[in-house]
Amino acid sequence: MTRWAVQAEGLTKTYGRVRALDGLDLEIAPATVTALLGPNGAGKTTAVRVLATLLRPTAGRAVVAGHDVLRDPDAVRRTIGLAGQYAAVDENLTGEENLRLLARLHLLSPTVARRRAAELLEQFDLVDAGRRVSRTYSGGMRRRLDLAAALVNRPEVLFLDEPTTGLDPRSRQQLWEVLRGLVRDGTTLLLTTQYLEEADRLADDIVVIDRGRVQAQGTAGELKGRLGATRLTLGLGSPGDAHAAAVALDGVGVDLEVDGARVVLQVADGASALAQSAARLHRAGLAALTAEVTEPSLDDVFLRLTGAVAA
Amino acid sequence: MTTTAVSETSVSRSTPRPALASLTHTRLLVWRNLVTVLRDPQAAVFVLVQPVMFVLMFRYVFGGAIAVPGQSYVDYLMPGIFVQTVVFAGITTAVGLSTDMRTGIVDRLRSLPMAPWVVLAGRTFADTLRSAVVLVVMGLVGLAVGWRPEGSPLDLLVGAGLMLLFGHTLLWAYALVGLRSSTPEAAQAATFPLVFPLVFASSIFVPVASMPGWLQGFAENQPVSVTATAVRALAAGTDGDGAVLQSALWSIGLLAVLLPLASWSYRRAGS
Numbered sequence: 001m002t003r004w005a006v007q008a009e010g011l012t013k014t015y016g017r018v019r020a021l022d023g024l025d026l027e028i029a030p031a032t033v034t035a036l037l038g039p040n041g042a043g044k045t046t047a048v049r050v051l052a053t054l055l056r057p058t059a060g061r062a063v064v065a066g067h068d069v070l071r072d073p074d075a076v077r078r079t080i081g082l083a084g085q086y087a088a089v090d091e092n093l094t095g096e097e098n099l100r101l102l103a104r105l106h107l108l109s110p111t112v113a114r115r116r117a118a119e120l121l122e123q124f125d126l127v128d129a130g131r132r133v134s135r136t137y138s139g140g141m142r143r144r145l146d147l148a149a150a151l152v153n154r155p156e157v158l159f160l161d162e163p164t165t166g167l168d169p170r171s172r173q174q175l176w177e178v179l180r181g182l183v184r185d186g187t188t189l190l191l192t193t194q195y196l197e198e199a200d201r202l203a204d205d206i207v208v209i210d211r212g213r214v215q216a217q218g219t220a221g222e223l224k225g226r227l228g229a230t231r232l233t234l235g236l237g238s239p240g241d242a243h244a245a246a247v248a249l250d251g252v253g254v255d256l257e258v259d260g261a262r263v264v265l266q267v268a269d270g271a272s273a274l275a276q277s278a279a280r281l282h283r284a285g286l287a288a289l290t291a292e293v294t295e296p297s298l299d300d301v302f303l304r305l306t307g308a309v310a311a
Numbered sequence: 312m313t314t315t316a317v318s319e320t321s322v323s324r325s326t327p328r329p330a331l332a333s334l335t336h337t338r339l340l341v342w343r344n345l346v347t348v349l350r351d352p353q354a355a356v357f358v359l360v361q362p363v364m365f366v367l368m369f370r371y372v373f374g375g376a377i378a379v380p381g382q383s384y385v386d387y388l389m390p391g392i393f394v395q396t397v398v399f400a401g402i403t404t405a406v407g408l409s410t411d412m413r414t415g416i417v418d419r420l421r422s423l424p425m426a427p428w429v430v431l432a433g434r435t436f437a438d439t440l441r442s443a444v445v446l447v448v449m450g451l452v453g454l455a456v457g458w459r460p461e462g463s464p465l466d467l468l469v470g471a472g473l474m475l476l477f478g479h480t481l482l483w484a485y486a487l488v489g490l491r492s493s494t495p496e497a498a499q500a501a502t503f504p505l506v507f508p509l510v511f512a513s514s515i516f517v518p519v520a521s522m523p524g525w526l527q528g529f530a531e532n533q534p535v536s537v538t539a540t541a542v543r544a545l546a547a548g549t550d551g552d553g554a555v556l557q558s559a560l561w562s563i564g565l566l567a568v569l570l571p572l573a574s575w576s577y578r579r580a581g582s
Contacts, residue, residue, distance in 0.1 A: 052422050077424040088415030092347040104339050105423050107332060133350065149419065 005030040005188035011060035020046040022212035035203035036192040043212035044192035048159050052082045065156045081155030087142035091135040095126050095145050103152040120148040140171040160191040210306045224296045232265040232273050235290035248284035333426045340433020362396040363452050370456050389453040390542035391515035397478030400442045401485030402502050408489030409498035428574045435482040442478050462548035470545035477538045480562040483569035490576045509535045534561040
């Protein structure tokens with residue numbers, strides 16, 4: 001049996017009649033990045049809060065880093081790091097004091113805590129700022145300090161709830177670099193995001209959730225492929241030819257549409273559909289003047305999934 | 312940010328005895344909360360200047376119009392205003408906790424392997440220590456404006472201890488308010504209906520005998536008045552008719568209810 005870094009079965013959390021989580025299943029392999037992707041109110045934050053032991057689920061079970069979140073929450077807490085939606089830093093403490101306090105609360109000795117704080121300040125480019133109270137920090141610096149704070153105990157599993165919200169593109173890129181480094185060193189990362197680009201660029205595995213359930217899961221490529229949203233656009237000589245081509249191409253794609261002198265096909269595999277189309281057109285005595293294959297974007301996938309659910 | 316930074320510090324994951332760990336956690340959080348007050352000039356002013364202003368105002372502005380039989384008003388006033396100070400001290404407890412909830416600090420602390428009550432203990436013990444400092448400053452100001460306690464130093468120490476115990480007990484009620492409030496502003500607003508009847512329908516500023524009959528029963532026996540009476544007796548070096556014991560029992564009884572209630576509320580915070 002594989003030992004998952006995070007494993008959840010049927011997680012349910014209800015508030016009165018609202019089901020924030022509705023039977024969420026999740027399996028995350030060690031040293032990978034998983035993005036929980038979903039619209040506002042999909043249950044992303046609730047899922048993270050349950051896995052990080054902040055919230056007791058109404059039903060279901062979850063094991064994080066080998067420990068059950070309900071039966072042994074303190075063991076989970078020793079091995080996780082959490083950075084929530086707000087940069088949870090103490091404004092009246094310096095950056096260094098913030099980190100040292102958390103290290104000490106993790107029961108590291110004063111000497112080790114000091115060393116760990118210094119290390120993290122360096123890693124997050126906060127050495128000079130470390131001596132200033134964090135009230136004076138910019139938004140990006142606070143975010144970095146907050147993330148550093150989540151790492152004082154070298155967590156095996158790191159939960160980040162919308163880590164790059166409010167960051168400028170450059171800071172976002174920098175943060176992604178740091179996160180990739182952590183995963184290379186063996187950390188398992190679960191992050192929530194509303195940014196498709198972030199999920200696409202950072203995550204090995206994307207879990208699309210909506211209404212408290214998993215709607216789809218896979219790599220970015222798999223999700224795009226499985227939902228068959230690749231488009232093949234063929235340009236014919238005239239609208240008449242296009243209609244004749246539509247008849248000849250019947251059954252090549254999952255969907256076919258004539259638009260003026262163009263035929264647009266929704267296909268699963270762009271290359272083989274192109275070859276097949278060329279052969280069929282040739283047999284029908286037609287020829288395409290232009291051909292274009294457009295790969296689907298994750299946006300298409302996301303809208304299809306969550307839109308289909310909402311409809 | 313350096314992505315290649317080599318971090319060598321190993322973080323061993325030992326599990327020491329829980330009681331010892333909780334003591335360390337509480338001590339660290341007390342330090343954090345005290346530093347926070349010291350570095351926030353607004354908070355420092357609120358904490359220190361306001362009680363001193365109350366002393367001066369009641370001594371020189373209202374004091375002339377209030378007659379207390381058999382005692383100079385300043386000697387009547389000072390023990391009362393000490394008690395008022397420890398009772399009001401909890402407003403910052405409620406606001407501070409609520410702010411920590413709002414900014415996500417409580418979430419971060421709850422994601423650490425700590426007993427659920429240490430965050431509240433760190434807050435309430437820090438605020439009690441702060442009250443102790445404020446009491447000393449107020450005592451000195453009192454002496455400067457004519458307060459002449461006749462009790463022994465031991466009596467005064469017992470009085471201070473009694474007030475700090477009572478104040479500490481109330482801090483757990485304030486903590487409960489802070490945890491149940493959605494914003495720091497709401498927390499502050501919620502403390503007023505809790506505190507005002509206790510402070511003003513009491514023997515803190517005026518003798519209960521001057522109040523209408525229907526109010527006297529409450530004003531005489533509620534714990535704020537009992538504590539003020541006890542401290543007055545100790546400061547005057549007289550026998551307080553068991554008020555000292557009564558006040559201590561109030562504190563212990565309330566604490567037995569409030570402490571588990573606040574801890575329970577903390578565990579559920581944010582759910």
